[in-house]
Amino acid sequence: MLNYALRRFLISIPIILIATFIIFWMISLTGDPLQDMRQLPNITTEQIQRVRDMRGLDDPFYVQYVVWLQQIPTAGFGEYLISPRPIGPDLQRVLIHTLQLVIAAEVIAFIIAVVLGTLSATRQYSIFDYTTTTLSFIGYAMPAFWFALILQVIVIQIFELTGVRILPLANLSSANPGTGLAFVWDRILHLVLPVMSLAIFSIASYSRYMRASMLEVVGSDYVRTARAKGLREGTITRRHAMRNALIPTVTVAALSFGTLLSGSIVVETVFGLDGMGRYLFVMIQSRDPYPIMAVLVITAVVIIMFNLIADLVYGYLDPRIRHG
């Protein structure tokens, strides 16, 4: 099991290398990364040339790529192009924020989806089933950014009507968030709308899988056996059906973690959150290759880690995998 996970991890390394190489190449295609710097007043051609020489910007892109690779073991993700500040601290900060958002969304989406999918499957063709299924189709067709804006519009309209601010509309914390529990509570309130926006697509997607696999399991021979034993329907659903139906749903949830991460770009933009997605977006616009590369590598590593966790959960749920 662990062996398998380790192998998966090792296989991912060349893929990350190739991906970063391609991205590096694409960045190099877009022309001058010092464009913004040239706009600065008081900057001389010599200063710009000095930066170019220092960072090897006149070398071919593959040489630059190798330089980037070589400095990783010692310098981590390196420094910004324009100002000689290390990227690491910024990256750490935005990563933590994004993980708070994304993990909360993933966990909440998973729990809601499992409940909805199970109820829908055990009440197939009921009004509840039709309603959740219809809503899940809409959730599928709805862009995250629009849902996020709709939530904002609703909160604003409530404020216009009643004068009550039910939830904060932007940022990760209030101006004076306090410390300890007060800080945590403040953060939670700030994350409610972003998490809802991000989770909606996953709820739609996972609940469809859960419903489909529950329907399959409910018709299985071992559920019939359980029924023939005289178990209650509730026990059958919880003990026999759900556990089996969770297996494919867990896989889907794990593989969709990347989708959530990309969704966070949009959600962070709408809510003005200081997260990795927005950071990437800003860096792309300034065409600074090192931070872009850093975000890509971190994204890949986070997704791989998450897949490993999913493999472990998978093994826990399915003894055939555990022993296999």
Next chain:
Amino acid sequence: MTEPLLSIEGLVTQFDTPDGTVRAVDGVSYDVYPGETVGVVGESGSGKSVTVMSVLGLIPQPPGRIAEGRVLLEGNDLLTFSNAQLRKVRGKDIAMIFQDPMTSLNPVLTVGSQIAEAIETHAPDLEDDAIRKRVVDLLALVDVPNPDDRFDQYPHEYSGGMRQRAMIAMAIANEPKILIADEPTTALDVTIQAQVLEVLKRAQDETNAGTILITHDLGVIAEMADRVVVMYGGRVVETGTVEEIFHSPRHPYTLGLLSSLPRPDTDLERLEPIPGQPPSLITLPSGCAFHPRCRLGNNRERCQFETPELIELGAGRRTACHFHDEMDEQVRLIEQATGAQIEIETEADDT
């Protein structure tokens, strides 16, 4: 004989399909007495499984529906029971063994816990230790080696035959009055079948349960059954003791089944296969459902238009054939044509 433990009376089970309503079970009646084994034979789609599933209320509704009949367990009609009442019967008074041991056990739970569950449901006050001990004893009874270790193993760690024996252990865990085995050996290798039947017989002796053994394998019937119910197209077409059925069948379909048994003792692979296919319930033939495949009927008008009633020939001896009095002649014809005896050895002949 004493009173029957279980009486199925005029049971009709229907399914709504896109092509109309289908009577999968059409007026089936038979009894089961304590300690005896009733073999139910028939091709797939003959309604033999649907009958017992109806008894336990395991028919998915909809599309299924039990339209008519009574199922009396010691005088109480199970069809009038509420779900909660039925649950107390399932696994306690009536237990069931299913066809495919590969899929009938939950792959993510240990075998021991699945058997323990059957006990716990019906005896919630029992201590965990006591339940575990009981399960280990049961596993030992059905010849699972190292039962204490095997308790904590998962179904995929069991062999096919072992899984089916565990299913038997699960079925007899609450000493049921009625044991239903639905094709218990069909999915198994021939070599394993004998072991499983052996264990089944032992389990039955242990509990003195009345047993319904559903199979399409007459060899299994010969080995295990006391009485036989032959089903075709959702109806009972012949009943009798195992000797009666094997020595002097009174329905051409039964004769067909007997003649299509593999015959290693003759030159022929089998004496006389039944021509044609089992009927589709949606387009069940008119009159006697068997008539298109029947050599005895030979497309006589009566067979085509008049559905034969199940008539009583003697105590427990019934047939649904218009021309059952021609059966002796028919048996002789086949025996002459093939130079072999129809009857095969039954368990009863040995004793």
Next chain:
Amino acid sequence: MADTSPHDGPGASGAQGLPPGESMHDSSGQPATAYSDGTEITARSQWQMFRRKFFRHKLAMGSLIFLAVVVVAAINAETVAPHAYDDINVQMASSPPTFEDMHFFGTDQLGRDYFSRVLFGTRTSLSVASIVAVLATVIGTTVGAIAGFYRGWLDAILMRLTDLMIILPALVILLVAAALLGQGQPTRIGIILGLVLWPTLARIVRGVFLSLREKEFVQAARASGAGDLRIMFRHMIPNTIGPIVVNMTLVLASAIIIEATLAFLGLGVNPPTPALGRLIDEGRSAMRTSWWLIVMPGMALVAIALAINFIGDGLRDALDPTQRER
């Protein structure tokens, strides 16, 4: 390795693609029961069966009609729209949806008619999405077919690419690509999206081809001396058309959403061409007073994506040979 990894599971399609299994309209999807033996269905041509089943799928049919109306209206936006998309009318500024002067979706601060702007934006979205769907389908089918037919290095690359798509989500790649290469005309955006969104279909086609390769009729064609191309085009592609078409609808729907997302982020089609995503973005500045500027373009977007998904769902049901007619 990739052949056995759970990556090959149904979820690997990532952002795009509806989950498999029960569709929402399967009124015939009762669990299999004991009567399942041999129900004869009179032989009818597959095409007839398909048509019958699809036409009976009410939601899919309704969606098809809706989409047809939208497409026709969008193509003829100049004549259909009650106003020009950049017509400024200060008298009617910031009007909520009203029938007066045919401002069905309201107007913005400059009094521009949002219904007209949405209609023109829809045209942009649909043209980008069509390019994406065609491109992704052509590339995906070709690569999938070759990989499934010959296995070999192309197959290996395809599987690695699938792995890549899992660890680097499509939107991240798109963001980089669109920001760096793509801004500008709809065609350019469409090509970039198409170049990123094909691997899902390639994997599906590969899977079908792998199983078809072993089928008797393909073996027979091979035995009778048919060339590779003939086998692929005459025997295998026709049997893959179902999944290809269904996937095409899914790509279409997700392309519309992704295009809107990029436009929202300011990475899409250049102004002044209206795009649904950018219309929504423009509405943000007046969120407090003019909610319709956000709600209306988004509703249009969701309605179109939903309609395409329903059509895909209907196609899937109609093409599924295991599902019987109702």
